[in-house]
Amino acid sequence: MSRPLTVRQQHVFDFIVKTMNDYGYPPTRAEIAKALGFRSPNAAEEHLRALERKGAIRIIRHTSRGIRLPNQEGADAPDTAPAANDSTDTGTSGLPIIGEVAAGSPILAAEHIDRYCPLPAEYFTPKADYLLRVRGLSMKDIGILEGDLLAVHRTERVRDGQIVVARLEDEVTVKRFKRDGHQVTLLAENSDFAPIEIDLRTQQLDIEGVGVGVIRGGSGQALG
Structure with missing residues (x-):
C-alpha cells in the first residue's frame, strides 16, 4: 500500500x-x-x-x-472471461462445465460434463473446481440467471449466508444457506420461490460446493 x-x-x-x-x-x-x-x-x-x-x-x-487484493492468489488473472458460448476446448483442460446432473451420481461424473472452459481456476477466490449451468430463476434477484455459469469451489464447509450447490434427495439446487441447529433452510433469491426446509435428523443434505462467481450466459462477462 x-x-x-x-x-x-x-x-x-x-x-x-x-x-x-x-x-x-x-x-x-x-x-x-x-x-x-x-x-x-x-x-x-x-x-x-x-x-x-x-x-x-x-x-x-x-x-x-x-x-x-494485491497479495490475493489469482490477482493477475485476465480481466474478462472467455465467452461462454465461444470458449469450447477440444481437450480436457480448463474448468469442466456441468449440465444436467443425474440422480445419485457424482456431480463431476464424466457424463455430466458438457465441455471445458479454458478459464484458470485461480480466476476466482477461492479457486473454482467447476462451472455449473444454472437452471431456472430462483436466484435472479442477486443476478444469477437462467443459462449463467456458476463457478463453484468444492467444499463441504459452509457458512450462513453463502450461496451453495446442495444435493437434496438426488436433486441439485443453488440456494443461499442458513442453519439453526439441525434445521437447514435453503433460501431462494426470488419471492416467487418458497424456502426449502431440511431437518438433518431425518433428511439427507449434501453440500457440493459454494458459489464463488458467475459467468453471464453467452456474454463472456465474469462476475467474479
Whole structure:
C-alpha cells in the first residue's frame, strides 16, 4: 500500500476484506454502498478508485465483483472471461462445465460434463473446481440467471449466508444457506420461490460446493 488511507477508505477496505473472508468473494458496489451508508453505488465506486490509486486493491473492469487484493492468489488473472458460448476446448483442460446432473451420481461424473472452459481456476477466490449451468430463476434477484455459469469451489464447509450447490434427495439446487441447529433452510433469491426446509435428523443434505462467481450466459462477462 503506497499511501495511507483516509478513515472512510479504511472502512471500505475493511468491509471488502471481511466480505471476502466471510463469503469467499468480494462485495458489489451496491453492497458496499448499503453497508456503509453511501447514497449510491457511484459513491462506493469513487472510494474503490481511490483505494486502487493507493495500491490497496486492484479493480478488474466491467465486472460486478471485480475487486482483488494485491497479495490475493489469482490477482493477475485476465480481466474478462472467455465467452461462454465461444470458449469450447477440444481437450480436457480448463474448468469442466456441468449440465444436467443425474440422480445419485457424482456431480463431476464424466457424463455430466458438457465441455471445458479454458478459464484458470485461480480466476476466482477461492479457486473454482467447476462451472455449473444454472437452471431456472430462483436466484435472479442477486443476478444469477437462467443459462449463467456458476463457478463453484468444492467444499463441504459452509457458512450462513453463502450461496451453495446442495444435493437434496438426488436433486441439485443453488440456494443461499442458513442453519439453526439441525434445521437447514435453503433460501431462494426470488419471492416467487418458497424456502426449502431440511431437518438433518431425518433428511439427507449434501453440500457440493459454494458459489464463488458467475459467468453471464453467452456474454463472456465474469462476475467474479
